[in-house]
Amino acid sequence: MAALAAAPSTMSTISIPRGLPRSLKLVKLRSVINFASFSSVRVIHYPISCTELTPWESSPVKRAPTDDSNYEFLNKTSNIFETLSSDSTAETPITNTAGFTDANNQPLLQLQFLKWPMWLLGPALLLGTGMVPTLWLPISSIFLGPNIASLLSLIGLDCIFNIGATLFLLMADSCARPKNTAQTCNSKPPFSYQFWNMVANVTGFIIPLIMLFGSQKGFVQPQMPFIPFAVLLGPYLLLLSVQILTEMLTWHWQSPVWLVTPVVYESYRVLQLMRGLKLGAELSAPAWIVHTVRGLVCWWILILGVQLMRVAWFAGFTTRARQKMSSASTDGLYSLSSKNY
16 A cells, blocks of 8 residues: 555656657557556555454345245235235125125114013013002902912912013013123122022021921911911012022022112012011911011011111122223323333
8 A cells, every 4th residue: 555655756747748749649658658557666465464343334245046936025016005905805705704894783783672672671570560469459359368369379479470580580680791602791790699688588487487387386376277387487488498499590690680679579578578467467376476577577678678688789890990991001002002102
């Protein structure tokens, strides 16, 4: 490099007179250049020992692979914006999904239209089978005396209510199910609820039997025959057994109506026991059986109040759970958006 830098100093200025002919000028110029380049300039070849690239030099170019079968990037059109736009192959799954969703929504809408009348039909059926016969049907047309016919008439009246209550629970279960039939709705009550509910039912079932056993053994005076006792409390014991069986089935099937079932039966039980108080006056029942029926009325009103408080607690628990889910989803979306930005 020093020799190259010193080369211009050894070379003399070339001046060609204008008067010479063109051929002589070319001969003279060639001889001077050959003389200057070969006599004064010495080219020294230095070996290159640097293996690292400087920061301003670009990386060496690598050859693309020769097999182009797996490299088909943006080779459909010459316009890059046409290639990046949504093609027919990308739009096909979306179109099919939209059509599939519409096809699934049609039966769901039809099913939803069928559910709307149940909101009025279910309570109306429960009112017609439970309250109307008990409140408007005269007792004299049902009760014919302390005999088997009166017992069967009262049991038949309670069976009408049981049919209406069963249909009401089925409609409530259908309305409580999710709109999408593909989703499962399994609602299992907690064990504490099952335990205390069974304790309340068994207590209401054992108390009349204890009184009947004491009357038959002579521990409670005056004694009461079995048929009048069955007329007063036989339908009560039978319907209570049906309630226990229904609750156990709702727990086993994990139906959403497990919280409503005791409220339906216990509301009717209060009317059933009030009817027993009226029949006790016609039967001239002893005082102890009348006080027993009054105690059962108070007991089931207390249990009904507890059940209603459980409904209020479950509504508040569901609201809190929804708020936690919404806040968690909001926090997740906020964190995701903050990460993206």
